[in-house]
Every structure is written in structure tokens, then in C-alpha cells.
Amino acid sequence: MSDDGLTGLVIIAFVGSVFSPYYARARRRNAGNPLDHCAVNVALYSNGSKRWTMTERRQSSLHRSADVLAIGPSCLSWNGDSLHISISETAVPVPSSLRGAVRVFPAAIANHTVVLKSEGRHVWRPIAPTARVEVVLQSPALDWSGTGYVDTNHGDAPLETAFSDWSWSRAAMGGEAAVLYDVRLRHGAPVSLALRFDRHGRAHDFAPPPLVRLPTTKWQVPRSTRADDGHVAKVLRTLEDAPFYARTAISTRLLGMPTVAVHESLSLNRFSREWVQMLLPFRMPRAWR
Secondary structure: OEOOOOEEEEEEEEEOOOOOHHHHHHHHOOOOOHHHOEEEEEEEEEOOEEEEEOOEEOHHHEEEOOOEEEEOOEEEEEOOOOEEEEEEEEEOOOOEEEEEEEEEEEOOOOOOOEEEEOOOOEEEEEEEEEEEEEEEEEEOOEEEEEEEEEEEEEOOOOHHHHEEEEEEEEEEEOOEEEEEEEEEEOOOOOEEEEEEEOOOOOEEEOOOOOEEEEOOOOOOOOEEEEOOOOOOOEEEEEEEEOOOEEEEEEEEEEOOEEEEEEEEEEEHHHHOOHHHHHHHHHHOOEOOO
16 A cells, blocks of 8 residues: 555456456366466556556466466566566456566565465465555656565465355554454364564564454455454455455554554355356456467
């Protein structure tokens, strides 16, 4: 998010796109090679407008090493100090260019890994709980800096077979950060995480605050978060409102500090419905090469 709170940018690099209808179809034929279903998802929220890219590409468009991940014309690279992201994508459903560069400067690298589900080994790792971000885009023309966050998820089974839904949020807390994660499993007890990351990237557990219900989205996706006892969290801005997913900026209070958090709600029950699967190709085109 930009320092003035007006602009947001989310970049997700997928190797084995978990939301891909093409990957799901290939798995049903026992031909699901994750390297053949890669994408760079970019969501830009600025001045009331939005650009969204998620073109799926084949293995021939994937190039990676210890420090570089390139998918088609976009590339992420680590130089030991910062993460450099070069974006060259076409937005959908109305074609428009999204080009430019982003640099992410972690305040510290966290050495913390959470196994969300042992069967299927679904693992989440917050890499940089707090970071500074510099954004220079040529299309659209935007130049700003702000706060950021970097994490990674990986697993060896489809998300929808392991989870029914989850909510997640990350809040800046001065030079620190707080992350909340509530996960409902298909089988097993729910998982609730509340973590504070200090200036050195060290993780400290704290008791999950009380649950707070947020208004459902226009697509009727449920939203909830956690906030200090007696405080009511509020929706400031719905950034993404999709049939099975919502991304939201919320005002809340955690560990005695008022803050703004980026929040996500994911309904994998909704994602699995046939009518939702039929809509996905309109947001996730697949490149021929």
C-alpha cells in the first residue's frame, strides 16, 4: 500500500496455479504438471480503478534459479538486498497494458514456517513481514512508495481438498507487523494463528483476539477478522470482490494499537462450484505459447 493509502499493488507468482481451471482439468486427466501452469498475477488498485492480470503460461515460459523466477515476460529476482520485480503483462477482461518495476526492501528476513496441514504438506512462510516498496510503472503512469510484505505458500495437494475457507490479515505496527490466520480444514480442528513480528523478523505468538464479523461482499463471500476485545473492526475499502475471494483494507486494533490491515477471505467451498469454475477463464486466460 502507498504511504497515502490511495494505491495498492499485489503481485503473486504461481508455479502450479492453484486457482487455474486448466490445471484442475489436467489433474482430472492425471496429467497435471505444475510447471505447465504458471502465472504472474498482478492486481493494481488506484484512484477507484483496477487492473488485473493473470495470464497462465506453459513450462517453456518458465525459467528459474536460486535467485530468479521468470514467467513469460515478467521476472522476479533477488540481489541479496532487495527483491526486484519486472512486470510486463496484459490486463483482463478489457485488454490494457500493465508494465513497470517494483523493488521490495525487507526490513528483516523471518525464519518462521507454519505447517497449515500436515497431510498434503500445506506450508506458509512469511518471508518479509515488513518491507519498504518502491513502485515505478510506465503503464499506467504511476510512481509511489509505501509499505509491503512478502510471503510464500506451497503444498502438494489442491487447496480445495484440504481447506474449506480461511481468512488472513497483515497489519503494520510501526516498525513491526501482526499477522492473523484463521483456517478451517476439511478434516480436523480449525487453525488460528496470531503472530507479531518484531523489527528483526522474529515471530512472537500472542493469544488470538476475539472474532469480529465484517459485512459480506457483494458476491456474498463471508468476511471476519480478529480485533482487541471491545473494538469493532471496520471495512475501509473492498479492493477485490470475486465470487470466491475478497481482498479488503480494514481499520482495526491489535495489541493495543490502532492500525490498518490488508485482509483476505477465501471460500474454497464457493471456488469448487461449477458455475464459479466456468467464470474463471475470463479472469485467467491461458497463453498458447
